[in-house]
Amino acid sequence: MTISTHRGITIVESDHPSGARTWAHEESGSGGIAHTHEEVIRQISRFLGPDPACALCRGHETEDWACLGIVPCSVCFPEDPVDEDKRRVG
Structure with a gap:
């Protein structure tokens, strides 16, 4: 163990x-x-949820000005491999 x-x-x-x-x-x-x-x-x-110790977002997620919204931080919220594959395909 x-x-x-x-x-x-x-x-x-x-x-x-x-x-x-x-x-x-x-x-x-x-x-x-x-x-x-x-x-x-x-x-x-x-x-x-978001990690206050994250060097990328400092616990405030990530602002995406192209979509005019807040998207999950890629460090705090690692993506599922299945979701990444779906995005590449379509």
């Missing part, structure tokens, strides 16, 4: 090659399960 943290939340990874990775937020009782470490990071980022 391997234990790591992301933004103060503990991630527990099974030693089994196809084992699940789990995380739990102790204060709220929320948590999740994923098959890859990257998916756990995406789940935690979605749960916590």
Whole structure:
């Protein structure tokens, strides 16, 4: 079993090659399960929102003046590979 943290939340990874990775937020009782470490990071980022320690957005997401709106920061909210593939195709 391997234990790591992301933004103060503990991630527990099974030693089994196809084992699940789990995380739990102790204060709220929320948590999740994923098959890859990257998916756990995406789940935690979605749960916590923008990171105040982010060097890119400083917790205020990113302003997109072309769309006249606020879009998620690419560092705070890593995109799902499936979504990136969809954008390339169409």
